[in-house]
Amino acid sequence: MDGSTGHEEVTEEGAKEPIPGGSGILPYTKESRWITMSHMYEWAQRFQELYPNEMEVYYESDSFICYRLQQNVNSSYNLAIDYGYNNPMPK
Structure with a gap:
């Protein structure tokens, strides 16, 4: 267990x-770190599903x-796209 996040x-x-x-x-300290890193991981999983190559x-x-993300320098991906984890529905 990571002592800094629990x-x-x-x-x-x-x-x-x-x-x-x-x-x-x-955003990278204490409980916020776990949340931020979870968002980053889930974003990467969704992006990899959409663009496996x-x-x-x-x-x-x-x-x-x-x-490793490969992209055409003349036609870059918009990495700010919401793949479903950037703005979760309120509880």
């Missing part, structure tokens, strides 16, 4: 929480995943 790993549950506010390092797992360990 969570062992990212989860779909974490991605359903509202994205933490704040700037700088705040453009994004792949480059390296993976028990605690880290590095993705």
Whole structure:
């Protein structure tokens, strides 16, 4: 378990929480870190499902995943697209 967040790993549950506010390092500390990282993971999963030939797992360990995203420099993807995890429905 990660002592800084109280969570062992990212989860779909974490991605359903509202994205933490704040700037700088705040979204990456304490409970906000778990939520932010869960959103990032779920976004990557959705993007990889939509564009399996453009994004792949480059390296993976028990605690880290590095993705490789290939795109045409003349026709870039809009990485800010909401794939369903950026604005979850309020509870």
